[in-house]
Amino acid sequence: MNEAASTLEGWYALHDFRSMNWTAWKAADDEERAVALDELQEFWNDWKKVEEASQGSTVVYTVVGQKADFVMMHLRETLEDLKAVENAFNKTTFAKYTTKAYSYVSVVELSNYLGKEGEDPMQNPEIIARLKPVLPQRQYICFYPMNKKRELNDNWYMLSMDERRTMMRSHGMIGRSYAGKVKQIITGSVGFDDWEWGVTLFADDALQFKKLVYEMRFDEVSARYGEFGSFYVGSLLNESTLEEMLKL
């Protein structure tokens, strides 16, 4: 039997994609819109408090194209905390001007493919920071879910640990050449959602997503074993850029 990679898990993740119901937003009067925005502001402040208390992290980005209008990415300590933040948003006045577009549930994951022998990873502050990260406020986000293939000739799960480690090393080397340009957060979703991993990338230059993902397509682990879902790309929203987006 082949050996499963051991994994470390950190915060749970919810990518909550919403579309604007522009017809309803435009039909609301100024006061209704102001109430909705005030509540949203309060909600945003609550997220900041969670981050300050190191109990999670949240970022909000637009989504370009018709798949959604914006995404809230939440990291929290438990699935219950994620559900609570999702419910809290749904109860806001602002939520009634939005529709649900897509969601993805996963947990921040690190595998031991490239870990150091004999080291207890949970004693390493760098590892802890990667498992419970403050989400970066880079200008752009790219999210997509993916699987590793389980086909007769190309079955990732039938490979030996050594074969997988060799390929992951090559993957890591490509990734590292984007250090400073692209920050990745890999979340595992086996048993949680429809794909095996969520890939969330952050960059200040959106073209770096294209370059990185393209380069990885030639690397064996992606070329042979990668299967990909829909891609979502957009730019950072803060309270003022969100207001700008909603201004009529």
Ligand code: VOV
């Ligand atoms: C910014 C770039 C970047 C960097 C530095 C990087 C490095 C690394 C390392 C060192 C490791 C292994 C240890 C760990 O940390 O878990 C991984 C792990 C993983 N990766 Fe990665 N990856 C990147 C980027 C990166 C991208 C763009 C993708 C999507 C692939 C593509 O073709 O579109 C990806 C996927 C993954 C996945 C699904 C896993 C888990 C695989 C598993 O079987 O467990 N990843 N990744």
